[in-house]
Structures are given as structure tokens and as C-alpha cells.
Amino acid sequence: MTSFQFSTVPHLIAEPGGAARVGALLAERFPNARHALIVTDAGFLATGLLAAPRASIEQAGIHTSVYSGVVADPPEHVVLAAVECARREGADIVIGIGGGSSMDVAKLIAVLAATDQPIATAYGIGNVKGSRLPLIQIPTTAGTGSEVTNIAIVTTGETTKMGVVAPQLYADIALLDASLTLGLPPLVTAATGIDAMVHAIEAFTSKHKKNPLSDLLAKQALSLLSKNLLRACQHGSDIEARQAMLVGACLAGQAFSNAPVAAVHALAYPIGGIFHVPHGLSNSLVLPHVLRFNLSHAAQHYAELAAVVVPDATGSDEARAEALIGAMQQIAAATGIATRLSQVGITEADLDRLAEDAMKQTRLLGNNPREVSWEHARAIYAAAL
Numbered sequence: 211m212t213s214f215q216f217s218t219v220p221h222l223i224a225e226p227g228g229a230a231r232v233g234a235l236l237a238e239r240f241p242n243a244r245h246a247l248i249v250t251d252a253g254f255l256a257t258g259l260l261a262a263p264r265a266s267i268e269q270a271g272i273h274t275s276v277y278s279g280v281v282a283d284p285p286e287h288v289v290l291a292a293v294e295c296a297r298r299e300g301a302d303i304v305i306g307i308g309g310g311s312s313m314d315v316a317k318l319i320a321v322l323a324a325t326d327q328p329i330a331t332a333y334g335i336g337n338v339k340g341s342r343l344p345l346i347q348i349p350t351t352a353g354t355g356s357e358v359t360n361i362a363i364v365t366t367g368e369t370t371k372m373g374v375v376a377p378q379l380y381a382d383i384a385l386l387d388a389s390l391t392l393g394l395p396p397l398v399t400a401a402t403g404i405d406a407m408v409h410a411i412e413a414f415t416s417k418h419k420k421n422p423l424s425d426l427l428a429k430q431a432l433s434l435l436s437k438n439l440l441r442a443c444q445h446g447s448d449i450e451a452r453q454a455m456l457v458g459a460c461l462a463g464q465a466f467s468n469a470p471v472a473a474v475h476a477l478a479y480p481i482g483g484i485f486h487v488p489h490g491l492s493n494s495l496v497l498p499h500v501l502r503f504n505l506s507h508a509a510q511h512y513a514e515l516a517a518v519v520v521p522d523a524t525g526s527d528e529a530r531a532e533a534l535i536g537a538m539q540q541i542a543a544a545t546g547i548a549t550r551l552s553q554v555g556i557t558e559a560d561l562d563r564l565a566e567d568a569m570k571q572t573r574l575l576g577n578n579p580r581e582v583s584w585e586h587a588r589a590i591y592a593a594a595l
């Protein structure tokens with residue numbers, strides 16, 4: 211067996227209702243904490259779901275401030291405003307409660323508020339200097355897995371994004387509480403859930419860093435996600451299905467944080483960047499077409515995953531891999547989310563530019579089981595149109 215490394219957060223708590231007792235947890239684990247900065251977005255703040263966790267933190271004798279200025283695909287100035295807020299309030303612990311964007315901003319606050327490092331020098335891999343403030347992550351969607359990854363994405367230009375990747379970005383604690391996800395609309399539940407499934411699939415076929423642990427996590431993630439996605443979409447208040455989705459998304463996050471994602475994400479990013487299509491939906495739109503493109507190089511791996519998602523599939527590796535692709539298409543169709551690029555306003559005339567932008571995602575494309583050229587990327591988009 212080839213050598214491998216595996217990293218994740220040191221402490222994971224999966225407990226429906228657990229966010230309401232986060233104060234006791236902080237008091238126990240961080241007895242010196244005096245002031246917590248809660249990082250979220252205006253939408254989650256408006257749900258009122260922050261009240262219980264915030265009250266529990268105050269009850270534990272820790273002051274709280276809330277930064278709710280996070281927006282999707284957070285621009286750099288939002289990150290800097292959040293860091294400034296943490297310094298002004300004297301925060302000595304950071305709690306991200308929200309989707310991937312809120313948790314990504316929380317990571318950067320924890321890192322940048324503790325040092326004088328300018329954000330411009332933190333982009334890239336392993337460029338974060340020094341230690342960070344204590345960091346707790348509590349996801350409110352079952353998708354990104356950001357609570358257990360070591361990467362934060364920042365929008366630095368009109369459509370360009372940069373990533374900060376560093377071991378310091380792994381949180382001290384990730385807390386999975388499905389009660390925070392009960393109100394998610396079905397279409398958001400579907401798109402974020404399919405994104406999590408893509409994380410598992412791409413981790414399982416990742417070219418360079420696939421390893422026995424990421425494989426194990428990816429399979430278990432796919433099992434939980436495929437069994438519970440439609441249930442969570444159709445019965446939003448089903449706490450068991452919601453918790454299973456949250457755990458599935460977290461396991462997929464642990465998998466792809468070590469065995470990184472590939473061409474599905476590379477082709478999805480330009481759709482989000484240019485057309486402002488949400489990340490999960492962008493992935494779902496290109497997923498079956500990228501998998502079909504990869505078939506010649508990954509049929510055996512896809513067949514292994516078919517055993518998890520469509521256990522009654524039989525025949526050759528290729529046949530079972532096709533069954534996996536078909537099952538993913540059926541799941542997407544059953545949720546009612548868009549399944550064609552034309553449904554999100556993309557036309558034939560856009561395909562050259564999309565393919566051009568996808569080719570810039572060299573970090574992701576390098577993980578794909580099959581090499582992707584501009585012509586390939588364009589053909590995949592054309593198939594998805």
C-alpha cells in the first residue's frame with residue numbers, strides 16, 4: 211500500500227439539539243474564553259435559531275457578539291470587515307454557524323484576528339502564519355462539509371476566487387445539530403445534498419491522494435446521503451433524515467479534505483462565477499456528464515460506489531457504473547431541481563467561455579481520473595445544455 215496522510219478536526223459532536231447546549235461545551239473545553247464572536251449570515255439570523263445557542267453561551271458566562279454580514283461567495287472586503295469586528299469586540303473565540311460561506315469566514319477570522327498577517331499573504335497552500343483563536347463550527351446546511359475542511363474560499367475579483375488552505379483552518383470542534391436544518395427549503399436541501407454526494411464520489415476517484423480512510427468515509431457518506439436525501443426533501447421536519455444528511459455531508463467533507471475533488475467541481479465553478487448559480491446546483495448540473503466522460507478511466511471505482519447507491523445493479527463494471535450515473539440523475543430529477551444548463555439561463559453561445567474558465571481550475575482538474583482538455587470541457591457543457 212502506498213503512503214498516505216489523513217487530517218481532520220480533533221473533536222466531532224453529532225447531536226440533534228446539541229447547539230442549544232454549546233455554552234456548557236465551551237465552558238468545559240475553553241475555560242479561559244470570555245468573548246465569543248458568532249459568525250453567520252442575515253438569512254440565518256432572521257430564522258431566530260441563533261437565540262438558543264447564543265443564550266446558552268451567555269449563561270456559561272461568555273459574552274457574545276454577532277457578525278451577520280456574511281454573504282454567499284464572500285468577497286474579501288466582507289472577510290476583512292469580519293476580522294475588524296472580531297478585533298473591535300475583543301473576541302477570544304470564534305463560532306461559525308451557517309452554510310459554507312459563514313464557516314469559511316469564521317476560519318479566516320480565527321486565523322487573521324489573532325495575528326497581523328495581511329490576507330493577501332495567506333492565499334495558497336500552507337501560507338498561514340502562527341496560531342489562531344479557538345474555533346467551533348456548526349453547519350446549518352448538509353452540503354459543504356466546511357466544518358471539517360481546512361480550506362476557505364474568498365471572492366477576490368468580479369468572478370475570480372482564491373483559497374486559503376492551511377492546517378490551522380481545521381476547527382477545534384465541529385458540532386452537527388440537525389435541528390438547525392429543519393427549515394431548509396426542499397430545493398436547497400436537494401442541491402446541497404447532491405453537492406455532498408459529489409464530494410464523496412470525487413474523493414473516491416481522486417487521482418493522487420485517494421486512501422483507505424477517505425474511501426471508507428466516502429462510501430459511508432454516500433450510503434447515508436443516498437438513503438436520506440429524498441426523505442429530507444419531502445419531509446423537511448424529519449429530524450432523523452436531517453441528522454443523517456448532516457453526518458453524511460460531514461463524512462464526505464472529511465473524505466474530500468484529504469482526497470480532493472476534481473472535474474465536476476472544476477466545471478461547476480464557472481457556472482457559479484458567471485451565472486451566480488448556487489454551488490450545489492452547479493455541481494448537480496454537470497455531474498452525470500462528467501461521470502460519463504470519466505467512465506473509461508474510473509468505471510471500476512464507480513461500480514464500487516454503485517454497490518452503495520444502487521445495490522441491486524448487476525453486470526460489468528461499466529454497466530454498474532452506468533447504474534450509478536442513472537441513479538444520480540434520478541435523484542436530481544425526483545427533487546425537482548434544474549437538470550439542464552438551459553434552465554439556468556445558459557445558452558450555446560456561453561459554452562466557449564465556460565470551457566475557458568473551467569480550464570483555469572488546474573488544481574482541481576489535476577485530481578480527475580481522466581485528463582480534461584478545453585474540447586472535452588466544452589463537449590461536457592454541451593451535453594449538459
Ligand SMILES: [Zn+2]
Binds near residue numbers: 489
Ligand atoms: Zn462542493
